[in-house]
Each structure stands twice: as C-alpha cells, then as structure tokens.
Amino acid sequence: FDCYDYDSDGSHDFIGAFTTTLEDMESKTQGGKEAQYPCINPKKQSKKKYQNSGVIHLTELKIFQRPSFLEFVYGGMQINFTVGIDFTGSNGNPANPTSLHYINPYQPNEYMQAIQAVGNVCQDYDTDKLFPALGFGAKLPDGQVSMEFAINFNPSNPYCAGIAGVLEAYKACIQRVTLYGPTNVAPIIYHVARFAEQAQKEEAEKGAHAYFILLLLTDGIITDMDRTRDAIVYASGLPMSLIIVGVGEADFSDMNFLDGDNGTLKGANGRPALRDIVQFVPFRDFKKTTGAELARHVLAEVPQQVVQYYEIRKIPPKPRPTQT
Template sequence: MHAYFNILQVNFPCINQSKKAKKKKYENSGIVHLTSYRSEKQVSFLEFIYGGMQINFTVGIDFTASNGDPRSSSSLHYINPYQPNDYMQAIRAVGAVCQDYDTDKLFPVLGFGAQIPPNMQTSFEFAVNFNHQNPYCAGKFTQIRLYGPTNVAPIIYHVARFAEAAQKEEPTKGAAAYYVLLLLTDGAITDLDDTIAAIIYASRLPMSLIIVGVGDADFTAMNFLDGDNGVLRSNKGDMAVRDIVQFVPFREFKTVSATELARHVLAEVPQQVVRYYQMRQIAPKPRPS
C-alpha cells in the first residue's frame, strides 16, 4: 500500500563538520531539496488471514519404484504400526499447521509416478483414493504399482489450475484463496525443464510450492529450484516473477519435533503470500468485527 504526497519544497544543507571547523567561510557541501515523499504501509500475512483468506493445501506423493517395495521394511512407503515413515511424518507435521488456515480441514492427496488401475498405466497426476471428484482421504497402496519416472510438472499444473481460477475471481472476491502444494519425493526430478516451466507459470498465481526431499538421494536440483540464490529461469528465457519454492531435505530434520519441522517447511510461505498480493496490488480485507 503506497501513498504519495507533494509538499512545499524543503531544503536541507549538507554540513561537513570537518570542513566547517577548518574553513571560516564554509557554508555547506550542497543542498538537498525535498519536494515529495512516499508513505508505505507494510501489511502482514496475518492481516490476510484475519480478512478471511483461505489456504488451500494439497499433498503430492512420489510413488516411483525408487521408494522400494511398500511390503518391505526398507521401503520409504513401508507402513510400520509403531513408527510413521518419513512421508507420514512430513505430512502430519505440515498438515497440523496448515489445517488451522483451512475451514474444512480436508486436503486433496495426489500421487505421481505409479501404474494405477484399471489398466495399470503410468500416471503422474492421480487421486490417491482414485476419486478425482473427492480426493480427500487415504488410498490403498496395494492397488497401485510403484513405477516411474519422477515427473512432477503435471501435479504442479494440476494445482495451478485451481490457483488460476481463484486469481480470475480476485476483482470481485479480493484476497480470498491461496494454494500451497506440499510435494514429497525421494529422488531427482526427471522432467526438470518442464518442472521449471511449471514453477515459472505458477509464480504469477496465488500459489506456493514446498518440496520435501525424503530419503538419502542427491537433491542438488531441488536447491536449484528454490530461488533463494537467484531468479529461476527456463531454457526459453522465461523468468519467475517471484520465488514460490521452498525445499527442505527431511533427513536434516528427522530428529526434531514436528513443530520444528513444520516451522522450517513453512518458513517462506507467509512472505510469499504477502508478495503475491502486493504484486497484484490487493489489500487484505477488513477483519470481521
């Protein structure tokens, strides 16, 4: 939020005290002429939340074969009745926080990289419960076959379509809906160029992408996608308009509390929300009385 003010010109002499002490005829080293100033109000993430903005949280899970056979205790998808696996720990930690900003507290859960029924064709965008109309509950892993490759662009575009629809309603609804995709994967992305293009596309929308690296793979490419060290650029020269990616290697936080994990995973989302609406010049709605 900006406000510009024109004022009567005010002059400020620039005084160098050393020169003034040495030269009797010294008056100043120049004059600063103030003709206008800008007042800027900084808004916060909580102002958007208090104004009724909803965080729509979607989970994307890697079901490629590199995770290992879910029936084996060495698999990243193994269901241990006494200890949640890495995927489950990450989802629970982040979901526990995100649900407080979502009225229905229901999260779509999508999978990618598996062969799914009835024809056992490889899919990179499927509801884990096989119900695309209502993808909000746990699925049965026994119905799918872990396969590959690790293509994540389709699932990013899937969520981006909802974010784009929300953006089109902003002229009438204002800051009403923002989308966060939590993407959990165990390995290097195989459609990197397409993923970069998808992220650049999503950077213009009310959307953030959190990538949690599960397991001990080389996640160098993930750090590249996290635009903290520069602007993400596609091989066609397109650039992201803002940073929307946060990458967290789960192995570095396995021993911390769920609260601490969630803090690291969600650290950048509030500022990403604020920057998006500043870019769109949309102010928070008034807090209901």
C-alpha cells in the first residue's frame, strides 16, 4: 500500500508505504480487532530517530466482488452511441484545403478519422447500430443558427445506419450548412442526457440497462463553459459518458478542466459531479498513430465509468442469457 498526500493539481506527495497480505489483514481484524501498519518512507529510513511516517489503522475488512464491464454487456446492457460535431466558423471554409472540414477524396479529415476510430469500437456494443448524429454552431439552410441539429436534417429521426452512415450524413451536411458559431456544447450534452434520464427511469420500471456515450468533436474553446459544467454535473448522475476530441491546433487547456482526473468537477453553482464521466483527448497527439490507438485511449475510462454508475445505483449485472 502506497500512501500519498493528495494535491488537486495531481502532484501528490509520497508519505510512505507498507506491505501486507490479505491473510494477515483478515487474521488481525478478526473479532473486531484493529490492525496497525507503519508507513515507511525509504528516503527517510537512514535518519537516526526515524520510526515511520505515520500509522495506517485498519478497523474493518470487507471482501466483495466487483462486477466487470463485460458482465453488464453479456447481461444485455445496451450501449447507445451519439456523435456531436462542431460546425463553427473557426474550422475554416470547407472549400479551402486548410479547413478542418475540407472533404479530401483521398484522405479523411480529422473529424472523419475520429468518428471512424471511436465509432468502429462503439458500434460493436450497439445492437441496432443506428447512431444519432448531431451538429452545433452552424447556420442551417433556412438561415437559422442552431446549437443542436440533426446532421441528416431529420429531427424526428436523426439516426444514421452505422458509422458509414454517420460519415455520409456528415459529408452531405457540410455542403448544406454555413459554418457559424458560437461554440456552445451544453445543448447537445443536455440532449443526450434527456435520453439517459429516460433510460434511468426504465431501470426501475422495466429493469432495462442502457448506457449512453456522447462523442463530442470540437476545434476550439467552449464559449458556454459555465453551462457546460452544469450539464456535465447533471449528466454525472445518469447512465452517460462524454468523450471530447479536440480537433486542430487550438489551445485546449480549458478542456482538461472538464476532465475530472485532477479533482472533482463542479458546476457553476458549486455542485460537485457525482462521478467523473469526461475523457478529453487532443487529436493531434494521435496523428502519427493508428485509429485503434486513439480509440483505445479515449475509451479507456468508459468501462470503469459504466461499472461505477451501476455500483452507485446498487444495480448488479443481469445473468448472461442461456443459449439454446
């Protein structure tokens, strides 16, 4: 066991460590007894009067089995994958080869590469393989600026058939919209969260398990940061994870603030997130690697986020259906 003094910036200070066995902990805590383990810092051991850096008191030992992500999948949990795409003006004119939305017939742009890499993994867990694809920050053909629209322009049925369908809808959409702004992402987070909230109600009513993953692709600084924080805090209590992929060369330092790895994210009103549901990755870090490596990195935290959600709700995985 390694013991650290926690720092919110991630630079935790090592206090000391001790080694024991499960058998030892069990025997020492039998009958309500307390086990004590001195924490030793090797760098301080050479000092004459050094005894320890503190003592860990183990007052109770419980052993329990934690279900795995795959147990929920085998038990019939439905993964629902949604894509949210940034159509703001900072991406550049799509007709210009320097634009992040430029459609090169020989080379997919960064948006397409990220959708393909992450989507190809997620679709293996989605039984119907119908994916809602949403856009934000564009001026639509009717002249309205929208922060939440179906990229197939069918709001009553925003679903695309497979990742190939998402990419086709994206390429068609680019030809019909005018890139605009601002970069407001909260509406799309709330959009998916509403479906996750409905799924949460059905957990109790029907015993159905459904989990939502939103892949949000953006090229720049979020302009509705306070509302986005509130949306994430709201979604943290729902069966939902948010993956943000930063496209292009912008300063994405604010995005790391949304990723709760360095401390609990709080809403604008100070309300803390129930759990960490955000993973941010700048696409530029993976330009020279394979799509599989990008997918592995951005999806690394999702399995534990799924398990943590159901643990908080005290919902076990369903038994694996018997094959006949």
